[in-house]
Amino acid sequence: MAVVHEPIAYEKIPTRIFADPKEASKSVAKEIADLIRQKQKEGKNCVLGLATGSSPKTVYAELVRMHKEEGLSFKNVISFNLDEYYPMEPDAIQSYWRFMREQLFDHVDIPKENYFIPLGTLPQNAIAEFCNSYEAKIDALGGLDFQLLGIGGNGHIGFNEPGSLANSRTRLMMLDHSTRAAAIGDFGGELIKVPKKAITLGVSKILQAKRVVLLAWGERKAEVIAQAVEGRVTEHLPASYLQQHNNCLFVVDMAAATELKRIKTPWLVEDVVWDTPMIKKAVCSLALELGKPILKLTNKDYNDNGLSELLAGYGQAYDINIEVFNHLQHSITGWPGGKPNADDTNRPERALPEKKRVIIFSPHPDDDIISMGGTFQRLVDQGHDVHVAYQTSGNIAVTDDEALRFIDFVVDYNKHFGINNKEAEEIFENAKLFLKNKKGSEIDSPEVRHVKGIIRRGEAKATCRFVGIPMENVHFLNMPFYETGKVQKSPLGKEDIAIVRGLIESVKPHQIYAAGDLADPHGTHKVCLDAIFEAIGQIKHQNFMKDCWVWLYRGAWAEWEIHEIEMAVPMSPDQVMQKRLGIFKHQSQKDGVVFQGSDAREFWQRAEDRNRATAELYNKLGLAEYQAMEAFVRWKF
Template structure:
């Protein structure tokens, strides 16, 4: 199997003319379908390096990163050690960074992270492991950092440096303003970096303000560098790093100066690169219907014109002359076609309009009354993402079921749980029950840093989320018996880190589908959730549908994907746009506000400080404005969906 290294060797023999598609890019990068596939390739390159050094009886010096990006690389290395005999006895490691102050025993320390994900599972010698020590006395830090640099130099320098990237463009913890000549040092963390880490620490107030980090010059001296980035959240900084000029404001751009660096990206992280975002600006395109839609919407936004006002000159002046030339079409023909495509996505009948011609509608007219499953990864994604559509489906007479896939208990703060426990303790007269609540109260009041919640506390927090969900969907009009809670086991760790998806998780999803035999399934297609729960939940649905594909009722089941609190579908991706009236927007807002434990202090809000109801409302109104700007009907708000062919 090819490694990233062999890909680089292949490229060195290509001529400049073969790089037309990447002419905007200043760093070599490889794009993979998903992070799992990419991580395996990176792990294979590391394994080959270790083996080649072993054959020469030399040490292999690795610079290692932490965070979510390298986890699957470490999992694959562990697998190769256990199943293929890959030895780490000749490996010497130096980690990039560590929070300061931070003890090794703290679950949030990178010392803990590296042992949890790699070192505890392979045969590396403990004396060969080097991780910055976050407990060094402040007055000793300067000498400690000098010594760390000398240890790398004495080991022969870094043969391979694995990197992630932060939204600020940091590598290691080299924040904006870091100098190209900087060495290992203590640094103050950027506010954005601390916001991004806040969910790991249960709030930004608990995130350390400083860290020890290898410097930019230390990283650049590595013989080989691989930087990994996954997901839509990294797309903007990846574009700036790969395509813009070198600047200390985006420290990762210094990697443009390295002669043997590769960025390994999934499709979402690469999505803002010019060759993906606007390929017609790079070279000739194969004009599929999807690409035409994407280009024409972009052209409208570039020219600030509606679709039907675009002219031949607009197409020619913006790199789309070959689209006009294809099939000897005029701008008028292209405009009318695109206008009709978007017009046909709009419907006030998300379950299909009975007794009508459905040839130009996104959903089928029949059966007139459909069985519908709305899967919600967390106990509030349903109303946040499609509260208005949810309400329409009920009002229009469909048999709607909402299925909450996880308990959502880790998103309930200790203070919120304590409040409920104290209320219960004051109210319940039964002595046995009273003791139980007292034990919860005592646990929460005396909970130590990084202590995992007890089973009783997790159950209470789960019940808080459950009852909020019941209240929200009752307000929309759903019957209690049509509300289902799966409490999928992968989620129930009591920690932010979840278990891998298992057979039991998939079976729970498959069983509820088999029971209801739906005509429609709505599922969360928003994979920007900071801790990946949405992705795991969606994968469980895909696996369940695959297992049920031969069942007769599945031939009539359509899968619609919504996006939630993190991102929305681009206009050209939308297959069904459901308009909301002002009253429906208000109803949706009130339904979201029933989730009081998630209001005001959102524990896992990602890079958006707004409350979920505000995000949802702004996003829906923005989608409506995009449709209006393109020359279609003006609505108060629009919820958007994409049909997935499984």
């Protein structure tokens, strides 16, 4: 994948953008490996500062691969981790000691005495001395040669939360509420279980590293990356301190770069090719910035806002305005499966065949109704043969309390009616016993995962009945990559792809809807989408695939930009309410959402707010006013 090279304008920290995290991680891993090898040649230790979290996982995976396949040795590496929750047992699932062993240390030849991680089991009165000693060890080795960082949604680096000063030392830190909320999924969905404190390397020690590389993936990091790179240095955004470092690099994927000026408004940074997508992007951006409908934009508006080159190519604002307005208007349709007996020249979907076979792929058992529930209902109501494929069980997103409530119901029901099924009874009793004695360091047992999977499967079926599709059109794929019982999943495998491919070949759809929302916190959507893309790649030459169109929807975390939308399905107030009732079928996901992140809204609220915001954007640009809209982008394979 090609790298977008960094311009100097606007950006106060060198930033390199890659097409995806995998390619970005390979680049960073290579830099680390080259440094390790160079130090080996010089007969010196390589002192690394390492980070935890989702961002560096792919870097560590590539380093492990280089060790196993290319002979990269870590015997001269001495590492210091940034932070650790407090209090925290080292064998707990959420422990960064455990994270580093599982992700890197247990798979390479680094001596055990060569890696250091803050201790989450220290008495509180011993922490200050430990922190001083931690820094002293780094200083005795000549400082950090390389510091790897992630970035929090509030701009923290390490656990240096907003308010941390540039001269802050290694210390015990109170965690910001948003940081704890973002970590809730790692602690069983209960905020009360997330530690309120952490030991973190101070900002001053990070800034003293000879080289600093910060990683960021996904749309959720886009705004904070733009603030850190282009904004002013402030204690309210600790990552902005890195502007003061003379050898720092931000490495981001395209999704995390979307708020940078060179991506969001590239015409202000460099010469651009004025093709249709770029024109739509520029005109929509101009209209929204000025608060004017597209058809009211003037020549002066274009000239005063860096778009004189575009205006010169057309001659008059009126001509540009009409072209973009028509593009947006043609994206709106109440017939997502195509309108029968209608001219489909300017419609997003084909009129024929009138009755289409449709597969809606849903990564989790509720993404279908949350993300495209209105369109789902329209497709069914308009007579299409709609299938839903739930790609994973979603069992880790059920709280222990919800599982116990379900178990109690089943056990009491069986007792009341004298139903004897020893095998089922044993499963439920074992699950209940496990949950009552579950420790923080334990993942759910197979019996518990089975129970939680049943809960989510039942809710998905309830939604499908509500929308009106037959049970034979409901497919539970249970893709193996997901079934680890942990937030961390297995890599996408051949069996996963084969399952998806088999369903597509069986249904032979005219339409496929897939989740293109890659901002979910733990990457399941990305893996599920990759499986679909891989499967389609294997069968795209089959005759039925010539008539298959793929539409990408987004989920509870983000929405397509207005200029990207190729199909917008409007909803009336009654249809919005109907979608809400469909989401309510997922009772285990209400009130206490396991993977809620820092957003306190429930999923139905997020969906309605997002759909309403899309409709408002169309209205602001001068198009018809609707209650809500669901948005789609077509993927052409």
